[in-house]
Amino acid sequence: MYRLLIIDDEDVIVDGMAVLFQEQTDMELEVCRAYNVLEAIDWLKQTKFDIVLSDIQMPGITGLELQQRIMEIWPRCKVIFLTGYNEFTYIHEAMRNGSFDYILKTETDEVIIGSVKKAIVELEEEMEMHSTLQKTTHLLQRALPYIQKEYLRDILQGESYALDNLRNQFSQLSISLEPSKPVLLVVGRVDEWREGLSTFDRALIMYAAQNISEELLGVSTRVAFTDYERFRMLWFIQPKSDDEDSWDQLHRFVQGTLEQVQQTCKHLLKIKLSLISASQPCEWMELPNRFIHIKRMFGYGLGLGQELLLTDQPYTMDSTDQSRLDSVINPLQTHLWIDLKNDLEAGQREAYMAAFDKITALLAAQDEQTEKARTEWYYTLVAIYLSVLNDSSVLYQAAEQMDLDKLTKMQAHETWSSAFEYLRELAELIFTHRLKGHANSENGIITKIKKYIYEFLDGDLSLTCLSNFVSLNPSYLSRLYKKHTGESLTETIKQARLQKSKELLRNPSIRMTDISECVGFLSERSFYRFFKSITNLTPQEYRELQK
Numbered sequence: 001m002y003r004l005l006i007i008d009d010e011d012v013i014v015d016g017m018a019v020l021f022q023e024q025t026d027m028e029l030e031v032c033r034a035y036n037v038l039e040a041i042d043w044l045k046q047t048k049f050d051i052v053l054s055d056i057q058m059p060g061i062t063g064l065e066l067q068q069r070i071m072e073i074w075p076r077c078k079v080i081f082l083t084g085y086n087e088f089t090y091i092h093e094a095m096r097n098g099s100f101d102y103i104l105k106t107e108t109d110e111v112i113i114g115s116v117k118k119a120i121v122e123l124e125e126e127m128e129m130h131s132t133l134q135k136t137t138h139l140l141q142r143a144l145p146y147i148q149k150e151y152l153r154d155i156l157q158g159e160s161y162a163l164d165n166l167r168n169q170f171s172q173l174s175i176s177l178e179p180s181k182p183v184l185l186v187v188g189r190v191d192e193w194r195e196g197l198s199t200f201d202r203a204l205i206m207y208a209a210q211n212i213s214e215e216l217l218g219v220s221t222r223v224a225f226t227d228y229e230r231f232r233m234l235w236f237i238q239p240k241s242d243d244e245d246s247w248d249q250l251h252r253f254v255q256g257t258l259e260q261v262q263q264t265c266k267h268l269l270k271i272k273l274s275l276i277s278a279s280q281p282c283e284w285m286e287l288p289n290r291f292i293h294i295k296r297m298f299g300y301g302l303g304l305g306q307e308l309l310l311t312d313q314p315y316t317m318d319s320t321d322q323s324r325l326d327s328v329i330n331p332l333q334t335h336l337w338i339d340l341k342n343d344l345e346a347g348q349r350e351a352y353m354a355a356f357d358k359i360t361a362l363l364a365a366q367d368e369q370t371e372k373a374r375t376e377w378y379y380t381l382v383a384i385y386l387s388v389l390n391d392s393s394v395l396y397q398a399a400e401q402m403d404l405d406k407l408t409k410m411q412a413h414e415t416w417s418s419a420f421e422y423l424r425e426l427a428e429l430i431f432t433h434r435l436k437g438h439a440n441s442e443n444g445i446i447t448k449i450k451k452y453i454y455e456f457l458d459g460d461l462s463l464t465c466l467s468n469f470v471s472l473n474p475s476y477l478s479r480l481y482k483k484h485t486g487e488s489l490t491e492t493i494k495q496a497r498l499q500k501s502k503e504l505l506r507n508p509s510i511r512m513t514d515i516s517e518c519v520g521f522l523s524e525r526s527f528y529r530f531f532k533s534i535t536n537l538t539p540q541e542y543r544e545l546q547k
Helices: 011-022 037-046 062-074 089-097 109-130 135-157 166-172 199-217 248-269 284-299 319-331 336-348 349-362 368-389 393-400 416-455 463-469 472-487 487-506 513-517 524-535 539-545
Strands: 002-007 029-034 050-056 078-083 103-105 184-192 221-226 234-238 272-277 309-311
Touching: 002 011, 002 037, 011 029, 011 109, 011 524, 029 037, 029 463, 037 062, 050 062, 050 109, 050 135, 062 078, 078 109, 089 349, 103 109, 103 487, 135 234, 135 284, 184 284, 184 524, 199 221, 199 248, 221 248, 221 272, 234 248, 234 472, 248 272, 272 284, 272 524, 284 524, 336 349, 336 416, 349 416, 368 393, 368 416, 393 416, 416 463, 416 472, 463 472, 472 487, 487 513, 487 524, 487 539, 513 539, 524 539
Parallel strands: 002 029, 002 050, 050 078, 078 103, 272 309
Antiparallel strands: 184 234, 184 272, 221 234
């Protein structure tokens, strides 16, 4: 649906044009009216318009001056001037300023309607052009560094999509690394910031640190960079050459260069960096576990110091199951807990329960390390639940049906399986309550809209007005109404007007003009055409049949 604003200081012209376009059943137009320039500006400030049909000479601000304001607020709006002035100066200036068309008021209705139809066609063509592959590709190039970082983070989290078909994805994202060769991982941490730095300052310093490292390492290596968590960073490094000694040379070069990176960042950026590099390269599929191993070093022993420059110890895993457990369910090393929180808050029951059941199954092993992971995950989930239960209505419902004292006490449950079953039951309760609340909210909006339509049939029932009444986006309201009622708002308004018209027509003492105004038509002619298009009877014929 397109939105049309008609502007003229002569009421009869505005109303006449509004009637003309309201009668056009082959165009989905929402028609709004402004009887002076100031009223038009108020409309334009609060509502997006696709087409403006305006007089060119009006008191206060001319149509040409108004056109400039329109272009500032809604650059894609098509301005059509409808005027009695057939002067080349006006036409030339209007066209030069970007107006879509210039029509004399002496032209026929068909010419005016045709101009608006042409404007709609051009709007649709521009929309298609705007979404062309060329435009998308341009935007993608601007976002590419961010997308590259997100993708590399997903590789480290063991996301299956990220590890599948590496060569194709590296090519699409212009990542210069070789997917068929192993990679050396380096993990970094900012140990200390200068006082008084803003978030922007810190982000800028991180960006500068990335540039310094890539410039120094990139002399002899292929390198890709990403960050993770808060102000921590990673480098993926491969040798540029394929010589047999290239990996030995790479280790020596990386160790020496990391020291230079550390010193340069301290001298130029005034930050202290700790850096830990892998002692040996690993295949891409092994990276998630290797990342966990290196990152853990920051939390123990030497890792608690500052300005570290270390390599990890020889890397081995106790078993395949333990590797899977570490890479999949450690909440501090994956995005899984974020996904769970988002799914619970957004009411995505199936996604949440699938992940929850997967975690429970992985925690079924009976050993000391798994027991520790169970406790860690239980309280991670508790934190997620508490964030949702801050909604008092959910908390009230949960407290009525469950013992919430058990929530923060895993030891209050007889077994670990009963503890996780308790959390599962609480999740089900949250989803049920939120779904019910969502449905009640939507039903309440539909009820308010229907009541408003029946109470104000003689007023403004445009989508813009209705959406403002319930404080929703017009497009969203239109979709929401159709989903719940099975019919469009336009159809509901039409049926309400028809029902009210029939009711009033049964009273022979009410004049046709009054009935027409009462059900929201600007002229009797529009009312007659509306009534007959639905009933195949004129209003008078219908009234005669009721005697």
